[in-house]
Amino acid sequence: MQLSSKQNEYILNATHRWNIKSGAVRSGKSFVDTAYMIPFRIRAVKGKPGLNVILGVSKESIERNVLQPMRELYTDKLIGTINNRNISHICGEEVYCLGAEKISQVAKIQGSSIKYCYGDEIAKWNKEVFQMLKSRLDKPYSCFDGSCNPEHPTHWLKEFLDNPDLDIYLQQYTIFDNPYLDPEFVKQLCKEYEGTIYYDRLILGLWKRAEGAIYKRFADNPEVFRCEIVDQIDQATEKKQFRKEDVVSIELAIDFGGNKSGHAFVARGYTDDYRDVIALASRRIKAEDESEDIDSNMLDKLFCDFIEEVIEKYAVFTKHGDYVEYCNAESVFWDNAETVLGNSIRNAVEKRYPWIAVKPAKKRAINDRIRCTTRLMGAGRFWMTEDCSSLQAAFTDAVWDKEKEKDERLDDGSTDIDSLDAFEYTIERDMKYLIQEVDDV
Known part of the structure; x- marks a missing residue:
């Protein structure tokens, strides 16, 4: 088991009450903990x-990020699974494994003394959990090891780490501190995050505020992302082209605007193995007279007409009479905040296109959706046809809200958030396949 000089430095200096590693993804922060620190600390007390x-964001993330890597090194004889009492047996000792995203999840250890605690993804915890933990490490020998990726510079954890009066050992990592990473992997990861807040945080390990354009690479030159869907590839053109038959899955989404606001339609295609993500078409629907809303019947018709346009232009399908035997237009996702409108859309689509599944959107965390999209753009895997003028404008205009301490996309009506949401509804269920590391922070 080889350790980097940075990891050995941590082992030598992590003799404080609080021992925390902050910095880049894939920099080796967690490996030194699972390979050495956690079993060493547990045996020491x-x-x-x-x-x-x-403590981690959830029991599932603890299993994925902590227990499974330890099990691979030390076998399941020494590293157990989490039982129904939230306990895993590690090196012969009982260890409580609890999610720290909500204070209610750790209520069972309130009032208990903690002799050793390991913290995974600390910056994603509920602040109250961390406050509770500080009072529970009450033994002379109590100590904490943990790791995190940086967030914004006014984050509660950053304020704690910057307190000179506390017994804290803080070690900071960049991705370049891990000598065991494949240089090509590092190069590609840097490319994917280039020009985004994620480069500063997840490559350089800096606590930086999210400012300016969210999709800066796209906003600087949308034409770089332009593609065409054709029946036959033209070898003489330099334009990016995909054959219709290479688009193996088409899915559509609708985001409902608020009162007197517009609605957004988006269609997205995948090539095989989720390699390329193609924005096929988008529409921004607003009433001509903004003093009146678009009623549900009109919205149903407009959206079904949009589906028909997408199918006619981009889909591959076979029919026998009126029966559609095959079509790669597979699903529709609707904004689940509007159940009445969503049910109306579902009924209209299922009646007109019975082979298309209609489902409510999952609405995953917005920043996970943003990060996935920016990485696709950076990796050269995101494309857009000329039928996406509204979505192009939405990506170009999207900015971070400079008035908020947390990372939030500006949503004050000045930009087209609805089109961004609609596009994200078409990819959010597949993020773990599109970008394997999207949850590995």
Whole structure:
């Protein structure tokens, strides 16, 4: 088991009450913990009063990020699974494994002394959980190891780490501190995050505020992302082209605007193995007289007409009479905040296109959706046809809200958030396939 000089430095200096590593993804922050620190700490306090605890965003993330890597090194004889009492047996000792996203999830250890705690993805925790933890590390030998990726510079964890009066050892990482990464992987990851806030945070390990254009690479030159869907590739052209038959899955989404606001339609295609993501078409629908809303019947018709346009221009299908035997236009996702409108859309689509599944959007975390899209753009895997003028404008105009401490997309009516949401509804269920590391932060 080889450790980098940075990891060995941590082992030598992590002798404080709070020992935390902050910095880039894939920089080796967590490996030194799972390979050495956690089993060492648990053995060091064996038999002493107090609980051993591992806190993460969820029990699932603890299993994925902490227990499974340890199990690969030490086998399941030493590293157990989490039982129905939220306990895993590690090196012969009971260790509570609890999600820290909500204070209610750790209520069962309130009032208990903690002799050792390991923290995974600390910056994503509920602040109250961290406050509770500070009072529970109450033994002379109590200590904490943990790791995190940086967030904005006014984050509550950053304020804690910057307190000179506390017994904290803070070690900071860039991705270049891991000598065991494939240089080509590092090169590609840097390329994917280039020009975004994620480069500063997840490559350089800096606590930086999200400012300016969200999709800067796109906003600077939308034409770089232009493509055509054709029946036959023209070898003489330099334009990016895809054959219709290469688009294996087409899915559509609708985001409902608020009162007297517009509605957004988007169609998205995938090539095989989720390699390329293609924005095929988009529409921004607003009433000509903005003093009146578009009623549900009109909206149903407009959206079904949009589906028909997408199918006629981009879909591959076979029919026998009126029966559609095959069509790669597969699903529609609707904004689940508007159940009445959503049910109306579902009924209209299922009646007109019975082979298309109609489902409510999942509405995953917006920043996960943004990060996935920016990485696709950076990796050269996102494309857009000329039928996406409204979506192009939405990507170009999207900015971070400079008035908010947390990372939030500006949503004050000055930009077309609805089209961004609609596009994201078509990819959010597949983010773990599109970008394998989207949850690995």
